[in-house]
Amino acid sequence: MQKILVTGATGQLGSELALLSKNYSQFEWFFADRTQVSLDNLSVLSSQLEKIKPNIILNCGAYTAVDKAETEHDLADVVNHLAVAVIATYAKENNAKLIHISTDYVFDGTSATALNEVAKTNPINVYGATKLAGENACMAADPNAIIIRTSWVYSPFGNNFVKTMSRLMRERETLNVVNDQIGSPTYAADLAQAIMTIITHDLWQAGIYNFSNEGEISWYEFALAIQEIGRFDCNVSGIPSSAYHTPAKRPAYSLLDKRKIATTFGVEVPNYKLCLRKCMELLKE
Incomplete structure (x- = not known):
């Protein structure tokens, strides 16, 4: 029986994979928290992997505090870059399959059309730069790996835009949301299903893939949905990014083109509104 290691098990994607794992009993699952697979401690990471001995690694763990990364560059780099190199090296040396999760923040946001997997990368914040360094380290150490870039992830788990907006719309009469950053949200449950579709597919085609839900919207339009x-009885207004200062810059346009993952593995890419409805129904329970 093949053993699947999931890093970042308590995060949004890790939590969705834990739910989904019940449908994939042909695998032995190991959901690792920060103590079991320490992405921030390179001195123990290799030995931790040797102890677990996975056949498949789903690297869902990351440093994702985008604004905080501006002042915690070293820690973000260890988790998002150097630890990825260690994991990819283990995968290569032990003939393990690796799926590593990356981000739309590897782009600078100047594109006017959906970004495919060969679009030019040029991160504009520390988080994006460390994630791009992680992608490069992953492919250098293990050319057989698969990298999935995703965007605007939300779920019933952890902290995310959907849960924050839902709370604020209950608490406030008015709300301002940025209307000039364009992309598409990703329901973590759909990303988890996409990963399992790849793992159980006859074909293992290494390389970079994009996955998010379908739809081209701004954060403001997401909030309206x-x-x-x-x-919610709340007056939601759109504002420019210039009116909402954050320590880290965000790409103005980072819509991902999902055709490659759909055609290569037959992955379904559902519409964002259908998935949002599903998630919000679960949040009511």
């Missing part, structure tokens, strides 16, 4: 589905 949350308001509509949740029937």
